[in-house]
Amino acid sequence: MRKQFLFIFLALIAANTNEAQTRSTRIGYIDMEYILENVSDYKESKSQLELKATKWKQEIEIKKLEINKLKENLKTEKALLTKELIEERETEIKFLENEMLEYQQKQFGVDGNLMRQKAALAKPIQDQVFTAVQDIAEAKNYDFIFDKSSDLTMLFSAKRFDISDQVIRILNRTEKREQLTKKQLKEQEAKENIENAIDENPAMADRQKALDARKAAREKLVQDRKLEQEAKRKEYEDKRNAIAAEKAAKKNGTVSETTNTTGTAKTDTTAKPATTTPTEPTTTTEPAVNKAEERQKLYEQRKKELEEKKKKILEEREAAKKAKEAETQKTNTTNN
Template sequence: MKKPFLFIFLALIVANTSQAQTRSTRIGYIDMEYILENVSDYKEAKSQLELKATKWRQEIETKKIAIDKLKESLKAEKALLTKELIDERETEIKFQETEMLDYQQKQFGANGNLMYQKAALAKPIQDQVFTAVQDIAEAKNYDFIFDKSSDLTMLFSAKRFDISDQVLRVLNRTEKREQLSKKQLKEQEAKENLENAIDENPDLADRQKALDAKRAAREKLVADRKLEQEAKRKEYEDKRNAAAAEKAAKKNGTVSEPAKTEAVKTDNITPDSGGPTEKATTTEKAATTESGVNKAEERQKLYEQRKKELEERKKKILEEREAAKKAKEAKDAETQKTNTTNN
C-alpha cells in the first residue's frame, strides 16, 4: 500500500519542479516620483510646503541685505572710527552672518525642516504605494518589483514593465470606493476588471482604444445632430417671430378711426396743419416696417452662419472617420502580414 502513495508523491514533486522551471521570471518596476506627482493630496501639501520654503528664502534674503548694509556702512565710516568701534561692528556683522547661516542650515540643510517635512509628507502615500505594489505582485505573480527613482541604478528599463499607472489606479480606486453607492461600486468593479485585462494584454488595449474612438465619434455625431435640430427649430421660431413682428408693425403703422376723425376736424379748422401730421404718420410706419425687415435679415444671416458651421463640422467628422477607417485597414493588413510571416 505504501508504494503507490510514494509513487504519487514523487510524481507531484517532479511535476511542480518542471512547472517552476518552465515558468519565466516576471519583473516590474515603479517610478515613485511619478506616482507622488500624480496624487492630488501630495500635490496640494507640496504646494503648501513650497509656500513655506519661499517664506524662509525671503527671510534669509532680508538678513543678507541687512548684513550687506552693515558692511557698506562700516566701509564708508571706517576712517572716522576708533579701533574699538571697528572691532565692535565687525563682531556684530560676524554674529549676524553666523546667525543667518545657522537659520539657512536649519531650514534647507540635509536634516533641515524642508527635508524633514518632505519625508513626513511622502511617507503615508509611500506606505499606500507599497501596499498596492504587494497586492499587484500577488495578484499578477510578479517575482521582483523595483523602484526606478531609488538608489538602485537602472541603466535601461522597457516601458512595458512599468506598473506605475497600475499603482496609481489602485490608489484612486481606494479613494473612490469610500464615496460610491452599491450600484456605483458594481460599475467601478466592472471598470477595474477591464483595466486589469488591458494591463495583461496589450492587444486588448489597442482594441479598447479603437472602441473608445468609435464611441467618441458616435457621441460627437449625435451631438451634432442635436445641434442641427436645434438650429432648425430656432430657424422656424425666428421665421414665426419675424412674421408676427411684421404683422404687428403693419398693424401699428395703420392710423385708427378716432385719429382719422380728429385729423379731419383739424383739417377743417386749420387746413395747413394736416400735411405735417400725415407725413409724420407715414414716416413712422416706414421706419417700423424697415426695422422689422432688418431684424428678419439679421436672423437669416445668423441661420446661414449656423448652417455653415454645422456643414463644416459634419465634413470634419466624415474626414476623421475616413482617416480612422484607413488606419484600421492598414493595421489589419500589417497584422495579417505578420501572422503570415510567423506561420
C-alpha cells in the first residue's frame, strides 16, 4: 500500500515538473515615458513645470545680457581707465558670471529644482503604474515585465510584448470609476472585459480593429451626408429669404397705375356720323398701404369704366338705329 502511494506521489511530482518545463515563459515590457505622456494629470503638472523652467531660462538670459553689456563697456572704456578700475570691473564681471552659473546649476543641474520637481511629479504616477503592472502580471501569468525606458538595455523588443497601453487603460479606468454611477460602472466593466479579451486574443484584436475601421468609415459617410444636406438646406433657405426680401421690397414701395379709356362710336356708313368725346384718362396714384385694398379699388374703378363704356356704346347704337328707321320712314313717305 505504501509503495502504491509513493508511486502515485512521485508520478504527480513528475507531471507537475514536466508541465512547468513545457510551459513557455511569458515576458512583457512597458515604456514608462510613453505612459507618463498619456496620463492627463501628469501632462497638466508637466505643463506648469515647463512654464517655471521657461521663467528660469528668461532670468538667466537677462543675467547674460547684463554681463555682456558690462564686458562691452569695459572694452570700450578700458583705454581711459586706471589699472585699479579695470581690475575692479573685471572682478565684478567675474562675480556676476559665477552667480549666474550657480543659479543655472541650481535650477537645471543634475540635482536642480527642475529634476527634483520632475521626479516628484512622476512618483505618484509611477506608483500607480507599478501597481497596475503587478495586477496585469498576476492576472495574465507574466513571468517578467521590464521597463524599456529604464537603464536596462533592450536591443530589440517586439511590439506584441508591449503592455503599456494596457497599463494606461487601467489608470484611466481608475480615474473614471470615481465619477461613474452604478449603471455606468456596469457598462464600463463590460467594456473592460471586452478590452481584456482583445488583449488576450490577437486575432480578436485584429477583428476589432477591422470593425472599428468600418464603423469609423460609416460614421464619416453619415457625417458627410449630413454636411451635404445642411449645405442644400442652407442654399434653399438663402433663396427663400431672397425671394421674401424681394416681395417685401415691392410691398413697401409705391404703386402707380394709369388707366386710359377711350370711347369709340360705331356708326353705319349711311347714317350721320355721331361724334363722341373721348373720356379723360383717369389716373390713380395712391400709396400702397394695403395691397389688397388697392387692388380692390382698381378692380372697382375698372369695372365702373367698362360699364360706362358699354352703356355709351348701347346708347350710340340705339340712336343710330332710330335715325335709320326715321330715314327709312321718310323715304317711304316720299315715294308714296
